[in-house]
Amino acid sequence: MTPTQVSYLVFGIVLLVAIVLDLGLLSKKSATISLKKALIQTVFWVALAFAFGVFVWFEKGRTEAFEYISAYMMEWSLSIDNIFVFILIFSFFKIEENHEARALLIGILMAIVFRIIFISAGVVLVERFEWILYIFGAFLVYTGVKIFAVKKEDDDFDPAANPVYKLLNRFLPIVHDDVEGKFIVRRNGKRFFTNLFVIVILLATTDIVFALDSIPAVFAIVASKDEMIIYTSNIFAVLGLRSLFFLLKGAVNKFEYLQQGIAIVLIFIGLKMLLEKLVYIPAYISLMVIIICLAGSIVYSIQAAKADSENKS
Numbered sequence: 001m002t003p004t005q006v007s008y009l010v011f012g013i014v015l016l017v018a019i020v021l022d023l024g025l026l027s028k029k030s031a032t033i034s035l036k037k038a039l040i041q042t043v044f045w046v047a048l049a050f051a052f053g054v055f056v057w058f059e060k061g062r063t064e065a066f067e068y069i070s071a072y073m074m075e076w077s078l079s080i081d082n083i084f085v086f087i088l089i090f091s092f093f094k095i096e097e098n099h100e101a102r103a104l105l106i107g108i109l110m111a112i113v114f115r116i117i118f119i120s121a122g123v124v125l126v127e128r129f130e131w132i133l134y135i136f137g138a139f140l141v142y143t144g145v146k147i148f149a150v151k152k153e154d155d156d157f158d159p160a161a162n163p164v165y166k167l168l169n170r171f172l173p174i175v176h177d178d179v180e181g182k183f184i185v186r187r188n189g190k191r192f193f194t195n196l197f198v199i200v201i202l203l204a205t206t207d208i209v210f211a212l213d214s215i216p217a218v219f220a221i222v223a224s225k226d227e228m229i230i231y232t233s234n235i236f237a238v239l240g241l242r243s244l245f246f247l248l249k250g251a252v253n254k255f256e257y258l259q260q261g262i263a264i265v266l267i268f269i270g271l272k273m274l275l276e277k278l279v280y281i282p283a284y285i286s287l288m289v290i291i292i293c294l295a296g297s298i299v300y301s302i303q304a305a306k307a308d309s310e311n312k313s
Contacts (some may be wrong), residue, residue, distance in 0.1 A: 003059050007228050015235070018048055033101050033246040036062040055231070066283035068229045070290055071218045072301030075237035077262055077294050078214045082207055082241060083248050091200050092160070093195045099181040103196055104242040106205025111241075114208050115234050120217055121229055126219060133273055136216035140270030143213055148263035162170060164205045168198055175233075197300070207238070217266060220273040221286055256304060261297025264288050 001009070005038055029039075033041075049072050056067035127134050168174060175185065175192040183197040213232070222229050268289050272281050 004228055005058065007232075010059075011052065011228070011232050014048065014052060015239075018045075019239075024060065024192075029123075035247065038243050038246035042240060042247050043160055045213075045236070045240035045243060047222055047297075049076075049233075050238070051238065052232065060226070062225060063283050064224060064229060066220045066287050067224060067226070068233055070287040071221045071229060071233035072237055073287070073290050073294065074217050074221060074265065075214050075234055076240065077258070078217070079209060079237055079241050079244065080258060082210050083245050085206055086203060086241075086245055087249060087285060089199060089206070093176075093199055093313055095195055095199065096181070099196060101198050101242065101246075102181065104203065107200045108207075108241050110200070110204035112235055112238050114204060115211055115238060116231065118208070118211055119218075119227075120228055120232060121217055122219060123225075123230070125139035128227065133219065133222070133276070136219060136272045137273030140213070140216055140220065140266045140273065142270075144263040144266030144270060145269075148260050148267070149292070162202060162206075164202060165198065168193075168201060174198060211267065217269050220269040222282065224275070257301040258294070258297045261293045264293045268293075 030305050050069070053072070055070045086104070090103075095103070131202045173190065173192045174194070174197075175187065176195055181196060182194055184198070185192050185194060218230050218233060219225070222233075269286070272279075272286065
């Protein structure tokens with residue numbers, strides 16, 4: 001077997017065992033996820049992702065390992081924006097908390113399928129039209145500048161105005177209730193979809209919007225264009241979304257400046273992609289930039305929130 005085939009095999013085995021552990025040992029149907037359990041699950045997924053990075057180091061080399069960790073951290077940080085929108089979706093539909101974990105699991109698994117499709121399409125495009133990387137780079141720089149300059153207003157997101165939500169209401173019979181955690185119910189001999197079903201679809205399709213930024217970014221970070229690294233970094237980051245949701249659920253306002261940190265990273269990655277032929281930036285430099293920007297923005301956000309709280313008191 002080739003190193004790539006071995007890597008895919010190990011990744012598949014690790015992923016299967018991890019999902020079984022996550023579902024069987026750390027989750028129960030219709031159970032509310034506590035902050036402690038969410039922290040355990042988050043540490044579990046992050047540790048597993050980094051352990052796979054160590055495996056990549058020994059199997060493929062140091063450069064590929066740095067690329068994998070950089071890509072994972074980029075995807076993981078961008079996922080935090082997903083979390084804030086996910087919280088708004090659940091708040092809008094007002095389903096019971098003990099049904100949130102199951103809805104998140106199904107929505108995230110669907111999001112992974114969509115991501116695999118998008119990444120596969122991206123790989124084909126890059127192989128056939130290498131110049132498309134410059135479009136990706138320009139898009140990342142534009143996106144980074146835009147989100148850095150504009151103050152984030154999550155409250156402006158209105159699930160009721162979402163095009164997917166409107167389509168579902170138009171073409172499917174929906175009963176807007178939380179019917180004991182069911183996705184489909186029968187009333188008067190007719191089948192109706194519930195709010196929980198709508199939430200799952202919105203979670204999966206909302207992730208597609210965020211993938212428009214993250215997938216071009218991962219192509220820029222992974223200079224080797226190793227498909228295994230691109231796929232695995234994305235999947236590990238998305239799988240950690242569920243526990244991250246419950247961990248950050250009560251702290252959505254404590255990371256006000258994370259957006260600026262992500263914006264700087266996007267601009268850096270976009271410029272790296274645009275200047276790839278002129279300037280060589282090692283993978284470990286990219287990793288350092290990502291860590292400094294994200295850690296710095298998180299620390300600054302916490303300090304700013306603390307100072308604001310003290311001023312108000």
